[in-house]
Amino acid sequence: MLGSVRHSKVLAFSAPRVWEIIGDPADLAKWIPDFASCSVEGTTRTLTTKSGLTFDEELLVVDPVTRRIQYELKLPIARFHRGTLDVVATGENSCVVSYATECDPRIMALVIGAPTYRGLVELERQLNEGE
DSSP states (O other), rough: OOEEEEEEEEEOHHHHHHHHHEEEEEEEGOTTTTEEEEEEEEEEEEEEETTTTEEEEEEEETTTTTEEEEEEOTTTSSSEEEEEEEEEEETTTEEEEEEEEEEEEEEHHHHHHHHHHHHHHHHHHHHHHHH
């Protein structure tokens, strides 16, 4: 059985405005404070944490129409991982951003899901401060 964690934020900004910030998979380090850098080559996203750990993810979906990014983490400590980031319009100037993590072993969902929550908090801060 997979472990699963989902964090969501209701934002008082349009879905297209939020997608401008988070829709490019190479920009992840700009709004998730745990990461020092991020790059994308083809379908491989390489992340470096602020503590210096570097790892790769395989981008599965980057869809600006549905505003979804989905990827798999490639680490030996996780037999399976899928991350899903969605931006769903709830009105002209509001949306919900949802970040889900599924993992095997189950406990890794909590470990990997924590930075996604901090990222949503930072995203909201940046939008509110006009960054």
